[in-house]
Amino acid sequence: MQQVLVSLGTRSYPILIKNGLLKDCGQYFLEHMGKSKVAVITDSHVAPLYLDQVLNSLQDAGLSCCSVVLPAGEKTKCAECLMELYAFFSEHGISRTDAVIALGGGVIGDLAGFAAATWMRGIRYCQIPTTLLAQVDSSVGGKVAIDLPQGKNLVGAFHQPSLVLCDPEVLNTLPDEFWCDGLGEVVKYGCIHDEALFSMLEEAAPYGRHALMKIMETILEHCIGAKAEIVSMDELDTGLRMTLNFGHTLAHAIETCQHYEGLHHGQAVSIGMYAITSLSEAKGITQFQTTDRLGRLLKALGLPWALPDIPGEQLMYAMQLDKKHTGSILHMIVLDHIGSCHIMDASPEFFAPLFA
Ligand code: NAD
Numbered sequence: 392m393q394q395v396l397v398s399l400g401t402r403s404y405p406i407l408i409k410n411g412l413l414k415d416c417g418q419y420f421l422e423h424m425g426k427s428k429v430a431v432i433t434d435s436h437v438a439p440l441y442l443d444q445v446l447n448s449l450q451d452a453g454l455s456c457c458s459v460v461l462p463a464g465e466k467t468k469c470a471e472c473l474m475e476l477y478a479f480f481s482e483h484g485i486s487r488t489d490a491v492i493a494l495g496g497g498v499i500g501d502l503a504g505f506a507a508a509t510w511m512r513g514i515r516y517c518q519i520p521t522t523l524l525a526q527v528d529s530s531v532g533g534k535v536a537i538d539l540p541q542g543k544n545l546v547g548a549f550h551q552p553s554l555v556l557c558d559p560e561v562l563n564t565l566p567d568e569f570w571c572d573g574l575g576e577v578v579k580y581g582c583i584h585d586e587a588l589f590s591m592l593e594e595a596a597p598y599g600r601h602a603l604m605k606i607m608e609t610i611l612e613h614c615i616g617a618k619a620e621i622v623s624m625d626e627l628d629t630g631l632r633m634t635l636n637f638g639h640t641l642a643h644a645i646e647t648c649q650h651y652e653g654l655h656h657g658q659a660v661s662i663g664m665y666a667i668t669s670l671s672e673a674k675g676i677t678q679f680q681t682t683d684r685l686g687r688l689l690k691a692l693g694l695p696w697a698l699p700d701i702p703g704e705q706l707m708y709a710m711q712l713d714k715k716h717t718g719s720i721l722h723m724i725v726l727d728h729i730g731s732c733h734i735m736d737a738s739p740e741f742f743a744p745l746f747a
C-alpha cells in the first residue's frame with residue numbers, strides 16, 4: 392500500500408493507493424472516517440462495474456449506506472443534478488455527521504464534492520476516483536464545482552476530502568480516450584516536477600498501456616505525491632498551484648474553438664505542453680532539446696503534439712477571452728528543463744510565432 396498525505400494542519404488527509412483496494416474500501420473508510428451513514432454518488436457507466444463491490448464492502452464494515460446513479464458525462468456537472476443530490480440527501484436523512492462518497496471520474500468527484508461542500512454548510516466526503524485523470528488530478532486538492540450555461544466550473548468551492556482511495560485496477564475498464572486524458576496530466580507532472588517520473592514513462596511508453604498499468608501504483612504515487620506537495624503549499628491557488636496549468640492555456644483555447652466537441656482534454660493539453668515548450672526553448676528560456684525529448688514521449692504514448700487546423704487568430708482570441716474571464720494577466724508556465732518549471736507573466740501574443 393502506498394500512502395500520500397496532503398498536509399493542511401487539522402484538515403490533512405491521506406490518499407491510499409493499492410491494486411485491488413476497492414473490495415476493501417469499507418474497512419479503509421471506517422478506519423479513517425469512522426462510523427457514519429454514507430451516501431454513495433456515482434454515474435451510469437461506473438455503477439454496473441463497481442457500485443455493488445463498494446456497497447457490499449461498506450455494508451460488510453457495518454456502515455449503513457444509500458446510493459444514487461446519475462447519467463455519465465460532463466452535462467451531469469450541472470445545477471439540476473446538484474438539486475437532485477440535495478433531494479436525495481434530504482430523502483435519506485443525510486445529516487452533518489454523515490458523509491458522501493464520490494465514486495467515479497472528475498465529473499462525479501467535482502459534483503459530489505460540491506454537494507458535500509454545501510449540504511448543511513459542509514459535510515465530509517471521500518473520493519474514490521475511477522479515471523486516470525481523477526486519480527492523478529481532480530480527486531486531490533479540494534477544488535469542487537459545477538458548470539453553468541455561461542461556462543465551466545463557474546460555481547464552486549475549495550472543500551478538501553477527508554480521504555481519497557485509489558485503486559489502479561479500475562483503470563483496466565477505462566476507454567482509451569479517457570485513458571489518454573489522464574496520460575496528458577501524468578506527463579505534465581513529469582515535466583513540471585519530477586524528472587524520475589518522466590524517465591519512467593520514457594522506458595515504459597514504447598510497450599503500451601499494458602506496460603504502464605504494470606507500474607501504475609508507482610506512477611500514481613509520483614503524480615499524487617507531486618499534487619499533494621503543491622496543494623499543501625498553495626491550497627488556494629495563488630502561486631505554486633498555478634504550475635499545474637502547464638500546457639493548459641493553449642489547451643483551453645483549442646477546446647473552446649472546437650466547442651468541446653473536438654480533441655479530448657488530454658490531447659489538447661499534450662499539444663499545449665509541446666507548443667509552449669517549443670516557444671520557450673526558441674527564446675532560450677528552456678534547456679536546449681527539451682522539446683524533442685517531450686515530443687518523443689508524447690508520440691510513444693500516442694498523444695498528439697501538432698496544432699489542429701484552427702486559424703491562429705481564433706486561438707489568440709480565445710486566449711484573450713480566457714484572460715478577461717480570469718480578470719488577470721496570463722500566467723504562463725514554462726519549463727526550465729524536464730522536471731522543473733516557473734511561472735512567467737505574458738500576453739497571448741507570446742503564442743504569435745506559432746501561427747506566423
Ligand atoms: P468523467 O468523470 O466524465 O469520466 C470519463 C468517462 O469515463 C465517463 O463516461 C465515466 O462514466 C467513465 N468512467 C469513469 N471511470 C471508469 C472506469 N473505471 N471504467 C469505465 N468507464 C469509466 O471525466 P474525467 O475525465 O474523469 O473528469 C473530467 C472532469 O474533471 C471535468 O469536469 C473537469 O472540469 C474536472 N476536473 C477537475 C479538476 C479538479 O481539480 N477538481 C481537475 C481536472 C479536471
Ligand code: GLY
Pocket residue numbers: 528529531532534628632635636
Ligand atoms: N487541476 C488543477 C488544480 O487542482 O489546481
